[in-house]
Amino acid sequence: MAPASSSARSAAPAEPTPGTRPRNRRQLIVEAAGRVFSERGYHTASMEEVAAQVGISAAALYRHFPNKYALFAECADVMVDGLVEALDEVPPGASLTDVLTSLTRITVAHRASGGVYRWEARYLNREDRRRLRVKFGRLVERVEEAVRREHPLPDERLRAVAALGAIGSVTMHRTSIAQRRAEELLSAAALGVAASDPAAVPPGAHPVELPGRPVPRTRRAEILAASVPLFARNGFASVTNGQIAQAVGLTPSALYRHYPGKIDILAAACLQAAALLSQGVERSLQGVDGPREALVALASTYVAYSFEHTELNSVAEAELGGLPDALRQPVVLAQREHIAVWEQQLRQVRPELDPRQSRVLVHAGFGVVVEAGRALRWRDTPANRETVTALVLGALGV
Numbered sequence: 001m002a003p004a005s006s007s008a009r010s011a012a013p014a015e016p017t018p019g020t021r022p023r024n025r026r027q028l029i030v031e032a033a034g035r036v037f038s039e040r041g042y043h044t045a046s047m048e049e050v051a052a053q054v055g056i057s058a059a060a061l062y063r064h065f066p067n068k069y070a071l072f073a074e075c076a077d078v079m080v081d082g083l084v085e086a087l088d089e090v091p092p093g094a095s096l097t098d099v100l101t102s103l104t105r106i107t108v109a110h111r112a113s114g115g116v117y118r119w120e121a122r123y124l125n126r127e128d129r130r131r132l133r134v135k136f137g138r139l140v141e142r143v144e145e146a147v148r149r150e151h152p153l154p155d156e157r158l159r160a161v162a163a164l165g166a167i168g169s170v171t172m173h174r175t176s177i178a179q180r181r182a183e184e185l186l187s188a189a190a191l192g193v194a195a196s197d198p199a200a201v202p203p204g205a206h207p208v209e210l211p212g213r214p215v216p217r218t219r220r221a222e223i224l225a226a227s228v229p230l231f232a233r234n235g236f237a238s239v240t241n242g243q244i245a246q247a248v249g250l251t252p253s254a255l256y257r258h259y260p261g262k263i264d265i266l267a268a269a270c271l272q273a274a275a276l277l278s279q280g281v282e283r284s285l286q287g288v289d290g291p292r293e294a295l296v297a298l299a300s301t302y303v304a305y306s307f308e309h310t311e312l313n314s315v316a317e318a319e320l321g322g323l324p325d326a327l328r329q330p331v332v333l334a335q336r337e338h339i340a341v342w343e344q345q346l347r348q349v350r351p352e353l354d355p356r357q358s359r360v361l362v363h364a365g366f367g368v369v370v371e372a373g374r375a376l377r378w379r380d381t382p383a384n385r386e387t388v389t390a391l392v393l394g395a396l397g398v
Contacts, residue, residue, distance in 0.1 A: 026064050028054050034075045034113025041322050042072055042123045043237030073128050076121050080135040082106055087142050096146040100190045104167050108182045114171030119318040147194045155198045162372040162391045163190040169367025175359045189364040189395040196394030198387040202296045208304035210280040220258040222248045227265045232311035236266055236319045267327040273316035274334035277305050291348035298342055299392040306369050307380040349398050365392040
């Protein structure tokens with residue numbers, strides 16, 4: 001989500017004059033670290049990078065934090081604490097609009113460092129993760145209370161979590177958009193999610209048949225199939241070549257006959273994820289009549305893909321930033337093509353949106369799927385698919 005700040009519009013800290021030590025140096029370090037961890041990932045980021053962002057030496061950084069994990073854990077805490085503080089400033093019984101607007105303002109203001117919470121928090125130890133879940137639970141409870149009061153429909157908690165997913169989506173992409181406009185769009189998207197009837201099957205919805213993952217018939221395919229669950233469960237950086245080799249009955253050195261390195265296995269997984277989604281979209285859009293029906297088909301397909309290929313999708317989403325540019329570029333291009341299809345259909349339904357605004361809303365829909373899917377523990381049932389599809393359409397405002 002987003003790091004701490006009592007005001008979304010507070011000015012950036014003034015640069016200290018040479019030879020002076022700013023009183024808020026620890027805060028500057030945490031803010032810089034949040035940006036670095038969000039962009040580079042926990043394992044790829046270094047203390048030296050964070051120090052350079054702040055304009056200090058690595059030795060000076062270590063005087064504030066004994067190691068990278070301590071800095072990372074504080075980043076995660078500070079982000080959720082900032083959202084809790086923002087809600088504490090909203091009076092009890094305030095409208096759902098006021099509650100969501102407060103959270104949106106903080107998140108948008110600090111979108112550059114907010115990506116830590118969604119994917120990188122899995123690298124926290126068990127106790128730190130538990131503490132973070134408790135804090136996030138407070139946010140959900142406050143939003144849920146307002147949702148229940150204003151929109152007494154089924155699944156209040158799920159709608160609250162999904163609304164937060166729409167807001168938090170802005171931390172996961174770099175679409176350039178004015179802060180005020182982003183706040184308006186995301187607040188409206190979150191409200192649309194909260195007001196959606198999860199039991200209502202969208203008009204034009206139909207079962208989605210996705211292409212299955214290819215049956216591994218070669219050793220290379222077996223390595224890829226065995227690696228994805230390991231990457232999803234433990235994180236790419238934590239998985240060793242030895243673990244992958246053991247999963248397919250090879251020696252670690254034998255892996256190099258099929259992949260130059262572990263990073264190439266990750267790139268293959270990301271490309272496979274993009275290809276499966278592209279094929280699913282192509283199938284779903286066949287015979288669709290009109291942009292509104294196309295959006296229903298796109299939402300249904302993305303939801304089905306996320307539930308059916310949860311491990312593969314989570315690896316592609318969480319680890320893409322760690323790929324070198326040459327390996328990342330084909331995946332990014334495939335993702336852009338996919339999003340462009342959504343944008344084109346959404347702008348036909350909502351012509352008041354420009355391309356950047358529609359892109360922000362498409363990502364908000366993706367954020368709904370991530371958080372709603374997690375809340376449902378990715379139990380793949382027709383009812384869960386229909387529910388999440390309805391929430392995605394609510395985020396799009398269609």
